Amino acid sequence: MNTLRVIGWPSVGGRWSGATRRLVGVILALGLVFGARTAAAGVRVVATLPDLGAIAREVVGDAGTVTVLSFAAEDPHYVDPRPTLLVPLSRADLLIVNGMELEVGWLPPMLVNARNPAIQPGGPGYFDASTAVARLEVPKGPVARSEGDVHAQGNPHYAYEPRSGAAVAMTLAARLARLDPANAQGYVARATVLKSALLAFATSERARFDAIPAARRTVVSYHQSLTYLEHWLGLTRLATIEPLPGIPPSPKHVAAVLSLMKGSSAVVVQEEYRPRATSERLAQLTSCQLVIIPGGAREAERYLDRLRRTTDALHAAMVE
Ligand SMILES: [Zn+2]
Numbered sequence: 001m002n003t004l005r006v007i008g009w010p011s012v013g014g015r016w017s018g019a020t021r022r023l024v025g026v027i028l029a030l031g032l033v034f035g036a037r038t039a040a041a042g043v044r045v046v047a048t049l050p051d052l053g054a055i056a057r058e059v060v061g062d063a064g065t066v067t068v069l070s071f072a073a074e075d076p077h078y079v080d081p082r083p084t085l086l087v088p089l090s091r092a093d094l095l096i097v098n099g100m101e102l103e104v105g106w107l108p109p110m111l112v113n114a115r116n117p118a119i120q121p122g123g124p125g126y127f128d129a130s131t132a133v134a135r136l137e138v139p140k141g142p143v144a145r146s147e148g149d150v151h152a153q154g155n156p157h158y159a160y161e162p163r164s165g166a167a168v169a170m171t172l173a174a175r176l177a178r179l180d181p182a183n184a185q186g187y188v189a190r191a192t193v194l195k196s197a198l199l200a201f202a203t204s205e206r207a208r209f210d211a212i213p214a215a216r217r218t219v220v221s222y223h224q225s226l227t228y229l230e231h232w233l234g235l236t237r238l239a240t241i242e243p244l245p246g247i248p249p250s251p252k253h254v255a256a257v258l259s260l261m262k263g264s265s266a267v268v269v270q271e272e273y274r275p276r277a278t279s280e281r282l283a284q285l286t287s288c289q290l291v292i293i294p295g296g297a298r299e300a301e302r303y304l305d306r307l308r309r310t311t312d313a314l315h316a317a318m319v320e
Contacts, residue, residue, distance in 0.1 A: 041065050043180045046092040046119070048103050049076050050296030051159035052129055054303035055169050056096055059176065059191045063183040067092075072296035073273050077150050077246060081106045089114035092125060093179055096172065099130030100156035125179065130156065132171035133164040136227050150246035151224060159296070161228035162198035162205075162307055169194045197304055202232060205311050209233040209318075215265055216318045220257060220288075222270035222279055233311070238266045241278055249278055261286045267317045271295040289317040 043064030047053035053068035060066055067088040070079040076098065089095065089110060097103055111120060118125035138154035158164035173191035177184035209217060217234060219226060222241045230237055239257045241249050249257075261282060268283045268290045270276070276292075283290040291313050297306040 043176065043183070044088070044091055044093045045096065045176075046088045046094070047096040048079075048107060049098055049159070050298070051165070051303060051306065052096045052098060052168070054297035054301060054306060055165055055194070056172060057300075058194045058303065059169050059172050059187055061186060061190050063176075063180065063186055064093075068299075070296075072294055072298055074295065075271075075273050076102050076296075077105055079103070079106045081110050085110060086114050089119065090116050092116060092119050094125045094127060094175065095119035096127045096129055098156055098159070099128035100135065100153040101150070102156035105150075127172065127175050129168045129172070130158065132167040133158045134167075136231065137224075148247045149244045155224065155227045157225040158228045160226065160307075160310065161232045162202045162304070163232070164228060165303055165307070166195040166198040166202075169198070194303075198307075201304055201307065206233060208315060209235070209311075212315070212318050218264055218266040219314075220261060220266045220268045220282070222268075222274050225271065226269060229310070233314075235314075238264060241268075241270075241282070254278055254282070258282060258285060261288060264288070267291055267314065269293060269314065289320065291317045 041064065042062075043060065045056050045060055045064060045066045046069065047056050047066060048069050050068050050070065050072045053066050056066045069085050069088070070076060074080070095111075097107065116125075117123060120126060121128075135154045135158070137151065139152065143149055143152040159168075169191040173187040176187040180187075214236070218236045218238050219230065220239050220241065221237060224240050224242065224245045226235070226237065229235070239260050241254070241257055243249060243253045264286070266286075266288050268279045268288055270279050270290075270292060271294070272292050273295045276290075279290050282288070293310045293313055294306055297303055
């Protein structure tokens with residue numbers, strides 16, 4: 001197994017200058033040379049997010065390479081569209097996206113610039129992993145995007161939950177088997193092993209959390225990213241610090257969250273990449289615990305180990 005990590009150029013923001021566009025041409029040309037040299041390396045998979053990359057690494061095994069476009073310490077809604085990311089995109093046989101518009105703020109222009117027909121939406125090498133999972137918080141009516149809600153297609157943070165991860169692994173194996181029939185058996189066998197481990201973990205962790213008194217199984221999350229995890233572990237969400245997904249908290253909203261938290265034993269939870277000042281202040285004022293959870297699997301970390309880091313941190317705070 002060979003895992004590639006893309007080293008970023010300095011940020012160029014959402015719009016590329018003329019100089020950057022010329023640079024992109026050079027990078028793509030270099031990518032074609034590099035790609036030709038490594039054509040024997042097997043199937044080339046690109047995943048937008050670290051958790052999807054971690055699942056893919058286990059399913060692909062030694063049959064190819066997996067490149068991840070973002071870091072665990074980056075907000076998946078707002079990944080820096082580094083021009084160097086075009087190299088793996090231009091060469092990819094399969095692109096795995098989280099979907100449900102999680103990457104809508106940064107991926108679409110990159111796909112256009114990568115000029116790889118196979119991985120365009122609807123193409124044989126485009127895999128929207130959200131099609132494999134039971135989606136939660138899907139709006140029943142239209143959502144006013146002017147309000148800034150970044151979860152307009154439902155809650156996209158399903159990778160926090162191992163049953164979703166298992167479903168993604170199995171669907172991914174089926175896609176890879178179609179793209180690369182010679183290695184089909186290996187993809188399905190590895191995905192099946194991962195699925196069994198994830199489902200066993202889902203059951204044992206639920207039992208571990210069920211043993212905690214219900215009043216302590218309460219969370220206040222910064223972003224509305226714990227929904228799937230709450231369903232899995234039987235947690236109750238008291239409030240979110242962002243009034244809507246993607247909208248920074250106003251003083252009025254923070255005051256409302258504070259009054260909800262008073263007298264509770266809620267745990268304040270946020271990812272490593274979010275601003276901490278408000279969470280820290282709320283935890284301090286209420287004597288509640290603040291838990292910083294991973295934004296995703298670290299480089300070369302197994303998906304199950306990333307999930308365990310998350311649940312261990314939550315469990316420790318709730319039983320203290
Ligand atoms: Zn979100």
